[in-house]
Amino acid sequence: MTDTTAPTVTHPVTGPGTPPGSPPVTPVVARTREELREARSALDDGDVAVVMTMGALHEGHATLIHQARKAHRHVVVTIFLNPLQFGPKEDLSRYPRTFDADLEICTAAGVDLVFAPTPDVVYPEGDPGVRVSAGPLGDVLEGQSRPGHFDGMLTVVGKLMHLTRCSAAYFGQKDAQQLLLIRRMCRDLDFPVQVVAVPTVREADGLAMSSRNTYLTASDRETALCLSAALQAGAAAAAEGPSAVRRAARAVLVREPLALVDYLVLVHPDTLEDVPEWYRGEALLAVAGRVGTTRLIDNLPVLVGPGGGALETFTQS
Template structure:
């Protein structure tokens, strides 16, 4: 079956009717699909008979200094990816379709949305939760799949679903990496060859940290790699590297027991990248 493209609510209702009975999985995206997105779609197919992919560059999650206007938009290529992966429906609404001009209500991400990534991007996670809840309400999937690369986003979405009793199962998909370790991202296309070499320091720092066992040593090992990368040409511009609780995103110390998450964000040139790894 060809991919059904739905641009508004009415089209979406018709598309779901055309799909027929069976479990439905949603893969929310902002487009510019790559192998990482393909892995999300394939995982979704393991949990449902039908897969819907949303393609919407959400203006609410971009701050004044973010790259909304630069974010890649490759709709025709994205449709080809969806067709190749057996997606049933692509929901691609406009901003006008998603948001009323006089909208007044949004979702708050609470304390979790103000720390780590949220401290550098105020309001970002409020925008994420608002659009995700709207997509879940509109598509009404049985399951929704999100990438572990955006670990804080995934944790906050899970908390929203639990707190608001949203009837959907949230599935986290492992981060997909290039052979040299760079985490796949739609923004990678902006990196020059030299910038890409510098960008490898993120995954190298995570690997160095993961080789340690004590939280303070985990963080020290990662910081050593990243500090060295600040002296490269072009240099790494570090926003943060933190060792946090994977549920709350509060920092952990040597008294912590259980799993932790090593998270990092940095700019290389004009491209901002994030990455993370679990520390058992």
């Protein structure tokens, strides 16, 4: 397992004016609030996008960084394994830690600054007494399986938005409920941050990219393909209405008994409530289940009704 206590890197910050063909410049790495404040002050304008991660970066994270880089002058990546997001039955120590490889990805993608704090830096007084509540939207779907998870997620996202002083934040569509809650937090609590959704990045076989995929055995991975296959089947039936979507997706899952499905839902993208049979419009088709010892989630935005089918992201923000 890679050591996450690598020394701070002090190379200069890159920018869009870097000559074409120049070798990538290693980002500044800040581990304390003081180092972050100093490095952030070197980014001399307000056009700063942040990509928040828990480490174990893969091509999905790289895609987020590339999208942020296209639209913004500076990009900050946070690498922080947030203990508030893990429940008592979830093994925080098992989560992969690959800082050196993560830094290589950040370097190749042109990141300016990496903030990689330890928990005592983010939570200097221990577990925070005041947290952001996800409210009712945080109690369903993933929130029902992982009580308190979204409160912990929103609390750290809010803190990192403040600490990085970002103008935009990029998140993957794969974590659809997380994305919805972050948007609601920014809207309801007046965070001056644009939240940008990036379509789910998938492996060649359709499996959604996730740090948890490293836990899968070869046979587990074959089983896991039923999740994305179910979503595609459901989307293919979207023109026929909600019942057809659910029926087509469920038919794929029942043929794979080794996947223990937690939920398969077709819900409104803003309320996460099941859409009725008469519904026509954008909806979230989401699935979660356990394959071997690993819990996986996946989803697909779909347009339900005539001309319907799969979408990359929702049109409404």
